[in-house]
Amino acid sequence: MASNRTSRGSGPSQRQLRVGEEIRRRLSEILQRGEVHDLDLAAMSITVGEVRVSPDLRIATAYVLPLGGKDADEAIVALNRSKGELRYLVARVMKLKFAPELRFVIDETFEQMEKTRRLLAEDRVQRDIAKRDEDDNGDDDGDLG
Template sequence: MGKNKFHEGPGPSQRQLRVGETIRRALSEVLARGDVHDPELNRMSITVGEVRTSPDLKIATAYVLPLGGQGQDEVLQLLARNKGELRRMVAKKLTLKFSPDLRFQLDQTFDQMDETRRMLNQEVVRRDADAPDDIGEA
């Protein structure tokens, strides 16, 4: 079985987490200010929920979502089209020797939270969750 290069070992190192958060903030700032020379991208409001880096810090995957969830495919295309410019802008805010290659994916965490809320509101689940805990009773 091949290992996923983003999840080797016990999880991301402190350095990976720190660099990922720095990239997330820089990317969010660049997108919010509309610094990119692409009017189509600048007209969109994009949330950068998380950035994960590979162990060697050469690849940074940004998990993004357009405001309201509308135009997800368009957002990914626009970000990919402007990847080089975004990479240069983010690199100015980093103290790394090399700027990581940026990749973009849709942030699914909001969908997962909605699904979790939906499941917790189901009658069967609520009934089971509200049932008295009989563990430890003799």
């Protein structure tokens, strides 16, 4: 029996991933080159970490973060203010039937990675890791090797 491509649990299709990556690349270029006529955006260095596209390719959610994570709310406001121009500039080079609506969200990936790094660096966690390593190395579990 053929698999259902529209099932909810299957994750994004190859086409969604490909289109999302192309939009991410193009948005990054536009912002880096300062192609948008917005002075606030021109003054910011914004990283586009990921773009997720809806199954019908009509909505593209861009996960963005200004350099250093500062002024994130102002960056979202500026991006939303220039949403129409950004949509036009992205769609101009892509071969899609419809120009996707752009939505901007703060990318919290870097913050999550930093929290995990801090957690792993804590003394109590390091002690637990060292204890587990000692138990694994010094444990006589009956192996013949």
